[in-house]
Amino acid sequence: MKFTQALNINLVPEWSDYYLGYEQLKRRIYQLERDLETQQPRQQPRQQPSDIETPLLSATDSPAIRLFSPILEKEVDRITTFYKDKESELDSDRQSLFNFIHATELDVVRNSQDFRPSRDDTRDTYNTHNTHNTHDNNDHSDSDDDDDDITKHTQPKTHFARRSFNDDFHHDQRDTNVENNPPRRKSIAVIRRPSLDLLDDDIEDSIWTSKSNYAIDQRIMIKKRLTELFVQFSELKQFAQINETGCKKILKKFDKITENDLKTSFMDNVVLVAYPFTEETKKRVDNILDQFIDVYARVVTLNNRAVAHNQLKAHLREYVVLERNSVWRQMVGQERRSQGVQIQSQSLTEKKPATGIAKYIPPWLTSKMVGLLTAVVVFITLLNLDIFDKGEENCLALLVFCVILWSSEAVPLFVTSLSVPLFIVLLRVVKYPDGHRMEAEDAAKYILSQMMNPTIFLLIGGFTIAAALSKHGIDRVLALRILNLAGTDPKLVLLAQMGVACFSAMWISNVAAPVLCYSLAQPLLRKLPPKSPYARSMILGIALAANIGGQASPIASPQNVIALDAMDPPIDWLQWFAIALPVASTSLVLIWGLLLLSYGSGEGTVITKLKPSKDSFTWTQWYIAAVTILTIVLWCVAHSLQSVIGDMGIIAILPLIAFFGTGILSPHDFNSFPWTIVYLAMGGIALGKGVMSSGLLDSADDAVKEMVGGFGVWRILVIFSVLATVVATFISHTIAAVLLVPIAAQVGQNLSPPHGRLLIMATALICSAGMGLPVSGFPNIAAINQEDSMGERYLTTNDFLKNGLPATVLAAAVVDTIGYLIMRLMGL
Structure with a gap:
């Protein structure tokens, strides 16, 4: 989850203006990046005026640090000012409430018929720490137990307690810690003293156990107020935590983008010494929260602290933990967001004011x-x-x-x-x-049994490898190295980005691949002028390349899994690569040329190399790479090992054991797999088996023969190409495979000689080539949602119509020509 999302979820709405201006600071960093890139070297960098001292600045600091440090220090100062004011306000309410609780309890104790004179010492202890309430209590020491009389005396007592606190307690030093504030500690010690010690054995005399209407009303009122203040103090604690995390995040981003090392020194010398973030302040807030639990237990739960803690905690808003992001989590989020966008767009369309005949259609x-x-x-x-x-x-x-x-x-x-x-x-x-x-x-x-067959395990094994590569940053390291090999030529950089998207789609799915590539392209895109044709070509090129990458390996997309399951016998991985890699490579180059013709070569665009990671490969990353390579090699030679392993699905269990068994992937990662895709593939396999087993295609065999009678295998392939591209473009790549693969298998088997596997393979490849609309697959959905720094989308539907549709035709033509020739040479 991104920090911006976590901030929006966790912030207190009433305090929204006082949190760290994370988005504004991020935009400022990007502006610094652009300005410093275009500025010529100067004798002395110009600083922004600042009205606060900046002790971190020195003559040796980079221009970026000298510009950014005062801005962030102002943010820390603003957060500190709000925190102190809010803490003072809440502390005042807290002490006033505690004084009122004392006064209410003492009033009941002194008017109890069973009050013991032998306990005067204990009563004097209370009076010692509540001297501002003593004369008020004595004024009513002769009153009886009538509820109306007690209620009459309660209101003045509340005002007096508040006035005493404002006159005396509010003058305490605000910035002292708990250890340096003994009067408050003594007061809290009295609060924790069970009131039952002051009473006789008849607990009905206690305000906390009495069944009288007055006692019940008082407990309800006090319980509500205790809960409110506990929640507010908890929110204040969370306010400090979120802003401290925000400072770390923004400093990390600053260091990464400007190639500085400001985070450690700024956190130690500015952030962690500011009042909200000191250890003393944190301990003080924790101590106050403990006090609330103790008092709540005393008032509500008969000194059962565990129950009190659970009841108070139930009133807190759920805190969303900021987890380390990964391409895999982004992929899952992208899938969910794309579904949500479609639902939202449909609902918005349906909520438009009805006109004409639409007025008579029920909602x-x-x-x-x-x-x-x-x-x-x-x-x-x-x-x-x-x-x-x-x-x-x-x-x-x-x-x-x-x-x-x-x-x-x-x-x-x-x-x-x-x-x-x-x-x-x-x-x-x-x-x-x-x-x-x-x-x-x-x-x-x-x-x-057909639904949960070895092919489904192949798909799950692919998800496992993708999650491991993404979670531990291996995919990003490899992608950065490939992109840096392209140099600074805009044409080659575009081809490299498309190549990385295609290669990534082979192993981490054609859903996650564009997410990874868009994150890598952001530093370059931020430096391009608004409405840049080159930016549009790169965004679109990554999406189209990710679609093509869905052809390249058996685990790249669900349609490939469905095709493998329909083949009898299935081809091995080496055969798949022999067909798919030349087809995908040729399609990629043709689409690259199409984009250069449509958007230009990017002449005049300044390209800077991406910053490689400074971290060396860890043993965990080497282990993941070794397991991944071993799994792929075993898949490639699965037919040779069939007498040992039985099926490729058994090999797919290897990465599950190797990664989940060692803790590299967690159960949370397993739960985050796109299981909707798995069940979609399972349903498609089941439907295909049902169609084949029912005899439906056999009964329709005469009609099929009449339709394709006399046609050769290539002409039939062209017909399936048209059907597959139409269905895949307008509906879904996977659904196109579900519908057409069984038909291709039946038609291919009826040819003489049979070419069932050829038509199945070609159909699966062409299903991945349907990319003419923004909704034609997840890569296109990700592309249409990309926005520039001004919040405007890079692409429109026209970009897909002008380039996506021709790209679909080119990719299908490559399958029908180069792919067909390779498959015939292989004897399919």
Whole structure:
């Protein structure tokens, strides 16, 4: 989670103007970066005027430090001023409340019929520390136990306690710690003394245990006020913690961008000596919070401190921990945000004022509801047709039902996928090898075993490798080194960025790859002028390259996993690389040329090399790299080891054990996997198995033969290319594979000689090439949401229409030519 997000979640709304101006400071750092890049060397750097002393500055400091230090010191001074004022205000309320609690308790004790004279010493102890309340209590020492009389005396007593505190306690030194403030410590010691010690054995005389209306009202009022102040002091403590973290974060960013080393000295000499951040202040606030727990236990929970602590803690807002960010977490967040953006855009569209015939449409009839109703109606209609065998008709109804739900997203995609095995069993879709419809028990075991098959473990193994590479920064190190090899030529830098995106998509998925590349490109993009064509070409180029990278390895995208599962027998990793790498490389170069023609070569753009990481490779990173390489090598030679390991899915378990078993990845990382994609792939596999087992494609074989009768394998491939690009562009890459891979398998097997694996492989590759719209896959969604420093998007829909659609055609043409030739040479 970024610090800005954590700040927005954790801040107290009423104090929002007093937190560290993190975004403003960040923009100032970026401005310094641009200014210092363009400035010529000077004899003496010009400083910004400052009205505060800056003891850290010296003649040897860099211009960036001399400009930035006074700005951050002002922020620390502003935070300190607010903290002192707020602490003084809350401390005043706290002491006033404690005095009122003392006075209320003493008033009840002195008017108790069972008060023991032998306890005068104890009463005198109370009076010693509450002398400003003594004469008030004595004025009413002869009053009876009537609740009305007690209530009458309570209000003046409250005012007197507050007035005494303002006159006496408020003059204490505000900046002293707990150890140097003995009067307050004595007062707190009295507060912690159980009131039952002052009473007789009849606990009904205690204000904290009495069942009278007055006592209950007093306890409710005091409990509410104690809770409010406890929450406010806790928020004050959190205020200091967040701002201290913010100072560390902004100094780290400053050092990284300007290549300075200001963080340590500034934190030690300015931040940590400021009043809110000193150890004495932190201990004092912790002590005050402990006092509240003690008093609350005394007043509410009969001195049960554990219960008191739990009750007070329940009123606190949940504190969001600022975790170390990684590309993997960003990838998951990007996926969720993209889904949220689509939902939000649909809701905004539906909330527009209705005009014309739309005024007569009920508000519940949304586009999703229309999709759901359409799917249900079509499903019921197809179930009652008499075209094929009953099992085949049911399979056709289920297939169309899923297509409509996936296309309209009336329900989440993975929910539709989870419904597939349910309907396959209920509708008796699958058959025994002899043609009879399978019984429910056997059908359930069959379809569930097909869903959680070795191919799914291959996908999970890929997620595990991606998470390890991202969490420990290996992907970033490799990407930086590759990008720095490109030099400063804008054309080559663009090609290098696209190459890194494509290569990253092979191993950390085509969702995480653009997130990584956009973070690496930010230093360059910040230095470009607004509306720069080169910036637009880079943003779009990374997205298109990430889509192409989805072709390059079997674990790069779910559609590849679905294709491998449909092949009989599946090709190994070396065969996949032999086909996919030339196809992806050629497509990448062609798309790079397309972007240069569309946006220019970036002539005049000044490129500076990215700053490589100063940290050396750790043993953990070497271990991750070794396990990753070993896993990939085993996948490549899986067919040779089939008698030992059985299937590639077993090899996929290796990184899970190696990374989770050693603590390199945590259970939280496992829970953060994009499980919706896993279940989407499982549903697609189940539907494909159901279609193949039901005999639906066999029944439609005559129609398929008539449609492609006399066509050669290349002409059929072109037809599938058109279908795949249309579905993948407008719906989803994975859904396109789910729908078309079973058909490609059946059509390919009916050719003479059979070319089922060729059509399956080509279909999967072309599904990744659908990238003509902003919603055509996660890389495009990430690209359209990229914004410059002014908050304006780099790209528009026209950028995708003018470049994404031609790129889709080029990528499909490469599969139909170079890919086809390689596959024929390999005998597919």
